Amino acid sequence: MDGILPLIGVALGWGLTQYSSRQQRRLERRQRVDDLRLATYAEWLAGIEEQFVAYATQQDSTTAHDVALCEKRLLLLEKDPAIRALVQAVRDAFPAIGSAEHRELEMIAHGDPEWEWPPFRDALNRLLEGVRQTTLADR
Secondary structure, three states: OOOHHHHHHHHHHHHHHHHHHHHHHHHHHHHHHHHHHHHHHHHHHHHHHHHHHHHHHOOOOOOOOOHHHHHHHHHHHOOOHHHHHHHHHHHHOOOOOOOHHHHHHHHHHHHOOOOOOHHHHHHHHHHHHHHHHHHHHHO
């Protein structure tokens, strides 16, 4: 019995060390994914806003952001279906070319240097609030 107690202690210590190490790696991996997710949102938001301005003014976009790639990455990283739907809602806020809304958007964009398109801005704000809420809930 005297020889078995140290072995149990060693085995228990080894098991606890392994468990702690696994938990640490899991937290680090989760943090890297969260960092990548937030960086991708930042790049996508900057690119999608520039893309929307170019769309509204019918000018070429000179964006340095690969919006399509960022959007695909977001849809792969994002687990929450509600947030994924909000990403799509931002895309859906672009009015169809030739529609009455599109003509109104062009008039606003060409008539006021500080123009806003409420459907687009509202969709972005809902998305950002959703991302904030899920990010805070994960921590």
